Amino acid sequence: MERIISNQNARVKAWAKLSTKKGRQENHTYLLDGLHLVEEAIKAGAKFHAIMVTEKQMADYLPNVPHGVPAFEISEEVAKHIAGTTTPQGIFAEISLPEKTFDPSYVHDGAWLLLDKIQDPGNVGTLVRTADAAGFKGVVLGSGTADAFAPKVVRAMQGSQFHLEVLNGDLDEWVDALTANNLPVYGSQLNEEAKSYRDVEPSTQFGLIVGNEGQGMSNELAAKTTANLYIPIQGQAESLNVAIAGGILMFSLTLGN
Amino acid sequence: MERIISNQNARVKAWAKLSTKKGRQENHTYLLDGLHLVEEAIKAGAKFHAIMVTEKQMADYLPNVPHGVPAFEISEEVAKHIAGTTTPQGIFAEISLPEKTFDPSYVHDGAWLLLDKIQDPGNVGTLVRTADAAGFKGVVLGSGTADAFAPKVVRAMQGSQFHLEVLNGDLDEWVDALTANNLPVYGSQLNEEAKSYRDVEPSTQFGLIVGNEGQGMSNELAAKTTANLYIPIQGQAESLNVAIAGGILMFSLTLGN
Numbered sequence: 001m002e003r004i005i006s007n008q009n010a011r012v013k014a015w016a017k018l019s020t021k022k023g024r025q026e027n028h029t030y031l032l033d034g035l036h037l038v039e040e041a042i043k044a045g046a047k048f049h050a051i052m053v054t055e056k057q058m059a060d061y062l063p064n065v066p067h068g069v070p071a072f073e074i075s076e077e078v079a080k081h082i083a084g085t086t087t088p089q090g091i092f093a094e095i096s097l098p099e100k101t102f103d104p105s106y107v108h109d110g111a112w113l114l115l116d117k118i119q120d121p122g123n124v125g126t127l128v129r130t131a132d133a134a135g136f137k138g139v140v141l142g143s144g145t146a147d148a149f150a151p152k153v154v155r156a157m158q159g160s161q162f163h164l165e166v167l168n169g170d171l172d173e174w175v176d177a178l179t180a181n182n183l184p185v186y187g188s189q190l191n192e193e194a195k196s197y198r199d200v201e202p203s204t205q206f207g208l209i210v211g212n213e214g215q216g217m218s219n220e221l222a223a224k225t226t227a228n229l230y231i232p233i234q235g236q237a238e239s240l241n242v243a244i245a246g247g248i249l250m251f252s253l254t255l256g257n
Numbered sequence: 258m259e260r261i262i263s264n265q266n267a268r269v270k271a272w273a274k275l276s277t278k279k280g281r282q283e284n285h286t287y288l289l290d291g292l293h294l295v296e297e298a299i300k301a302g303a304k305f306h307a308i309m310v311t312e313k314q315m316a317d318y319l320p321n322v323p324h325g326v327p328a329f330e331i332s333e334e335v336a337k338h339i340a341g342t343t344t345p346q347g348i349f350a351e352i353s354l355p356e357k358t359f360d361p362s363y364v365h366d367g368a369w370l371l372l373d374k375i376q377d378p379g380n381v382g383t384l385v386r387t388a389d390a391a392g393f394k395g396v397v398l399g400s401g402t403a404d405a406f407a408p409k410v411v412r413a414m415q416g417s418q419f420h421l422e423v424l425n426g427d428l429d430e431w432v433d434a435l436t437a438n439n440l441p442v443y444g445s446q447l448n449e450e451a452k453s454y455r456d457v458e459p460s461t462q463f464g465l466i467v468g469n470e471g472q473g474m475s476n477e478l479a480a481k482t483t484a485n486l487y488i489p490i491q492g493q494a495e496s497l498n499v500a501i502a503g504g505i506l507m508f509s510l511t512l513g514n
Binding site: 255 | 388488
């Protein structure tokens with residue numbers, strides 16, 4: 001097995017570039033950091049391009065590597081460099097980005113979460129993980145939303161990208177298509193005159209839009225939803241974190257409120 | 258007004274030290290970063306020790322400073338240094354830590370959130386903000402939980418520390434005291450045999466414990482709760498982020514489920 005100890009190595013440079021959107025789009029791959037994610041990817045049959053393991057982790061992890069995947073031993077220094085963190089576990093994989101086109105006009109069932117300009121990577125990842133836990137069929141990232149395969153998003157998703165659809169899409173098109181296919185589409189607003197989320201009949205077939213941390217969802221989208229929902233604030237906080245609001249709405253809309 | 262441009266200035270060194278727990282405990286103060294927090298502190302009548310503003314923000318912000326508070330003009334470089342971030346707004350305040358002792362045996366009403374070894378500062382801050390929004394009376398941070406006045410916690414709380422009690426406490430004592438005072442105490446567990454959170458009668462008088470990101474709440478605490486609650490997972494995610502789980506529980510227990 002090739003042993004790589006220099007951050008100047010061409011492979012290391014290529015892996016480090018996967019932390020940028022440009023790097024991921026040029027290579028059509030992204031990086032998984034940590035045993036849990038690598039195991040989830042193996043279970044999901046993801047397409048592996050490489051597995052990288054530090055000497056310390058070698059004995060434990062290497063037996064599970066799928067046959068035929070190029071494996072590399074990397075130094076601790078290289079591990080920190082490609083992780084962009086100071087305490088990586090010491091196991092990584094480079095896998096293919098999902099490459100599918102997805103036409104919302106064929107969507108006739110399931111619960112779908114639409115993200116309108118959610119900027120914080122942790123929020124995006126946590127929303128995907130929560131949508132998975134709430135039994136959603138997919139999450140659609142509109143323009144202006146953090147890239148689904150950025151390192152901080154991948155960390156927060158905790159492997160949920162292997163359990164449900166995680167797609168880029170035009171939210172305008174999605175709202176129109178879901179509505180045309182008789183799925184209600186709910187917006188979310190910090191507006192006491194909007195409908196209380198507790199007054200919606202629970203269901204497993206709908207779209208739910210959550211919007212930007214500071215601005216909320218766009219007025220254009222809000223104007224074409226079936227209803228816009230409000231979470232009543234009891235205390236003096238001005239608002240909820242968008243991932244918290246999304247979590248409360250997703251569980252209430254699917255399980256009942 | 259004194260103008261400070263060097264990170265070697267004694268005041269700047271002292272402000273920078275407030276990013277550590279040791280620094281905060283020695284000074285009995287902590288730092289607010291950004292206009293929103295400073296305004297919340299003014300509104301709440303917090304005890305100010307200093308206000309620091311960059312030249313760029315001076316004209317807008319300075320008129321609101323409470324009379325008698327020492328005000329300093331700081332350079333952009335100093336602002337970045339004390340913020341520990343690259344893009345601070347350019348307005349800070351040093352205010353007193355809350356200095357109160359709080360005996361849980363006097364607590365006879367309200368909803369109280371108990372944090373058992375929550376390590377991530379963003380989770381702690383978001384949980385406090387969400388407890389505020391759900392109308393909770395206070396949040397008790399047990400040992401092993403991130404410090405409430407660490408910069409990342411303060412950022413995520415978004416001023417909620419001025420709206421409800423944020424206390425350090427011995428969770429064992431709190432559970433005993435709340436129980437003795439006839440408030441039910443709910444734990445939370447990733448255990449399908451626990452009680453579904455949807456089967457709890459909504460109320461405004463109870464304790465709710467959420468536990469460590471990886472380990473959950475301690476067995477000792479779980480053994481003495483009124484009931485331990487479970488959020489049913491519909492998809493393939495293994496768990497929910499603790500702040501999301503806390504948000505779902507807090508809103509469901511207070512508003513109804």
